[in-house]
Amino acid sequence: MDPELLELQRQLEAAQSARSSVRLSERNVVELVQKLQERGIIDFELLHTTSGKEYITSDHLKHEIKMEIKKQGRASLVDLSDTLGVDLYHVERQSQKVVSDDPTLMLINGEIMSQSYWNTVTEEINEKLQERSQIALAEIAAQLHIGSELVISILEPRLGTIVKGRLEGGQLYTPAYVSRITAMVRGAARGTTVPTNLPSVWNSLQQQLQEMHGASGVSVEGSFFQSIFNGLLKEGAVLGSIRAGGQWTPAVFAHAQKESVDAFFSQNSYIGYDVLQKLAIPQPKQYLEARYPDGIALDAVFVHPSVVDMLDTAVGDAIDNGHWIDSLSVLPSYITGPDATRILSICPSLQKAIKSSKAVLFGESCVFSNVFIKKRNTMLSGNAERRRRLLDNLQKQIDEAVLDMQLYEKALDVFEDDPATSGILHKHLLKSMGTPIVDKVLITLDKDRKLKNGMEVEDSEDEHVQLSTADRTSLVKDLPGALSLKAQALIEALEGKRFNSFMDALRDILEESGLTFKKLDKRLERTMLHSYRKDLTAQVSSESDPVSFLPKVVALLFLQAYNKALQAPGRAVGAVIALLKDKLPASTYKVLADYHSTTVKLLALQAAATDDEEDCASDRMREKKEDLEERLMPELKSLVLGTSKE
Template structure:
């Protein structure tokens, strides 16, 4: 190579270049060749290809082309325009743009997807300055829209160039010149000087055609403050710089407030607000330190003097005064009360409980002397105490009748009601006292009336069942049976229905608040039948839940079926809350025996044969059948028919007929009642020896007449008797066989005082009651029921009572009303026939 000169080499190169190649490579081969060279490391990694793939270039060459493109575009070009202009993919352009920004040291910015140079911002500032000098003011928003830049980016570009490139001021979002500010200041000064009332800055700017400055309120506020400091305008800038109040307006406000206050002695806060003073209360307290600040107005101290005089006159004359007319109408009752409480006379009157100077503040605006209140409390009497159930309005009306001049006194004319509210507690106490006395008396009368009617109904229902059983025995004689049924319904049935209706009438009167009538006795309730009209009137007064059943029972009085009537009566009684108990056999025998005794007494006094016959037939019927007969009086035909049914031929009854027995049955309803014999046995047992008594025979199941022959002291665990009655029977025939019965005895004891035990002073333990016969009081039926104490449960402290009618009940005898029914001492008794030769059965 040393043999060749430079010229020779250049000539060889030129000839080689001019020589046409005989072998040409395709584009595909070239691409593969370049890739192979890059893979061998012979070519650098920064080798890039164009979008069409026909050219290759380095990153440095692409960076230079991007700089040239930015310069050609005036210092600002979007990145998205580079791929089309340079023929290189956008990714490569973005990478090289970042490299250019890093290496420019702030000379080039990448903002909003654009490459922008500082030279571009300098030109933008110069152009903005030209626009500013022409217009005097430019909003930044207009510049941002013109140059298509963000407000923040534009602000960051303009702010550093203020005073150098841009000759003006930047306030908020405005660019303006000094000449423009001078013109604005002159307009604002003239407008504020001309204002005689408060004006708002936005309204003033709108009137001056300066609405574009409304967003720059700080600029206007600064101008106003500058004018105030220079003394060009006089007034105050309030409301955060949004309201201008001229000094002349404040002077007129003060003059108007002072004039109104001095003329009227008060001024309302609403009046002060209308004059444009917002904090009226604090302003008035500062302007008038001697006044009184109330809730709705500010008043002068002179008003208190007039209130003092009126209060003194009212207390001295023992009347009242309404200070409402003396005070301004704008004051509320609360304001009036506050004023009155500040009066020394009123304060002294309220502290004094009584005396000439005592009084009370009522109805918000009235001072009432204590003497007047005392006079009202004593002047009403019972008439005022009971007026309209002691309502305040009614008491107020009564006070207005006594003092008509109080009608319009007080707040809304409520002085009379205020006095009534003070007097009402005492009146209510008197009213309740009188009402309680009336109620207690009425409740006691209703209770007695209900008890009497309930007993009458029970008695009538028992007689109904008793006579009904007797009528059933005559069912073979249809005519007689029908007559007896009709008579039974129209007599005993009618009595039961009348008692039931009267019982329900007591409840109706109680609900209606009517005073109960005097409670009739059982005899009066049973013998005072109601008329059909009276029954209809009573039914119409009953509640709907009992009206239908009671009406059905009344309708059955006109029928002839005892079964239907009894069902209707029981249903009506159940709806009325009454329990009609069935008549058991033992109780029925007791009633039959008592009725026979009554018939015997009547027979002894009978004189007329017909009357004697009407008494003899029921007696014989009861003797033969053990049942009672309810026959119409003086019914001869029926009597002879009944006599035939009895097979009565004028002879004595068959000897096989057993006398009826007396059952322990229901004891007297009076708690603690005792048979005479029990007292004799407890106090003087020896006095019974030689007496005739009736004793229960368990084997014969009946009472037998016997004579007490001796006294024994034997103790056993149970007493078989159910009571003893003393008698003074005379000597009897000794032809019949005598039988001695030894009544067993157990230790005497005192029954619980709550139960009212039979033997006074007796005490029995719970276990000792087992096997004893007792009578337990049923409050619902208001009567005693007898039975035997079967079992005692010591754990639960309960006694099991087996009643004579078959019922069984578990009771805590310590909480029940009961009494013993057995004898405490044993007696030797001899049974003997009576003087008439028949056994006496109870």
């Protein structure tokens, strides 16, 4: 080295190491700097440190900031202020200039971050991702104390380079894990054979993952499943269609839908829209019209043209043969009235017949030929006359029966104090007089209903027909509305215990039928009682059978005593005789009581007779009968008829 240069270096070193004899105070330095600034010698900005003992230039502050960022990669402005000893205000100003001059830096939320820092961070994220297969962005953001949006902006440009993974729905996944999830989604989609809500499928896959890996398993968002599914659908890896709301319809189901519809339609020549709705086919009417252009779309069903041809043939036959037809009886049971009307409107034979006045359409489904209508009108005209005669005949029979029943009903009042006998007499009148008139009324009303409706009715004599309870109930059900209710009440009264209730029910049904209930007045009652007395006296006088004689003579004596007509069954005769005790002379009552006692014994012997004691029983029965015929009957006749004549 040059000796002169070496000498200069030695002198400089000596000068630097030598102690100055002149020292300036801090005040002198400050005044000196101010003078230099006033004279323009220092023409750049000087900044005070927070300690107030140093000056620092803006450029040097910027340099210090850059050095700190280069060393740390990420620095908080607050930390820089403390480290550099400069007020935060100056640090913020110079930091903004540093960041604006260097595109690799960013200032966010009071922190300066470099790209090298993010490269290092993303390398660490990638290492952790490969270990765990998945990382949540929220977790990364929490660890780095930054927002999730910033994490996404940092990760996205580095995906596939530094970070080997896929970002989806707030999660980072490794390619291997994505492939695994893709396989699960593909399998689930291909295994679905019916329309399915995809969110429910994703929930099932999520549960499956949790069962496989436990609580520490990877959490997969439904949006990730959906994103993978959309990709598979676009690639053609899964076949089908998806509607808004995530409703997935596999291609295999759509194919099965078509086969089911084709099979049903070809077999039945019709198909209801609800069948398609059960097959999950939306807008069934439009679907069928597009699939079967020749078919006919009705309100509730879609039919093949052959259905129209079939109905047209049946309607044509009915018109040609002078009949009528209900199209619903020909059409499939699935077809209702409005749809039947629509089909009839396109039947050529019907439209032709209507135009030529050979047929008419009634209601929604019935077709009547004019020939049938004319025949029916003729029959209805004849039926009107038959109905009039039928009801007139019933009225005559009812008049006679109702008067007789009212006449015999008055005798029931005498036995009100004897409930047992009263009950027997009520039931006897219901059975002997009520039953025939009820049967006659029901049979006649049923005939009238049939004639009114144009039905065939035979002119048979049924005056002596006795109906069972089931027969009466069946006839009542066929009667219209209020008449049916009144008829049911009549049957219930007939099966009851009070004759007066029956008479009320009979009056109600007669009024409902338009018939009259003839009331028994005093004058008519006297006339009927006189005729009844005369007839009963003749019967008692001519009766030769001792058993049949007893109820007749008791009825005559009751009429003489109470001036009331009585119908009493054999088991009530004893009670009637007891009632007559105070009304008859002692001699007459004694003969009557003996006659009754002997008759009861005779009937008891007849009932108890067996083959083993035939001879003995016959002798006793013969004795009793002879006693009645030869002694008691003539004596009783003499007493009763003598009184009657008086």
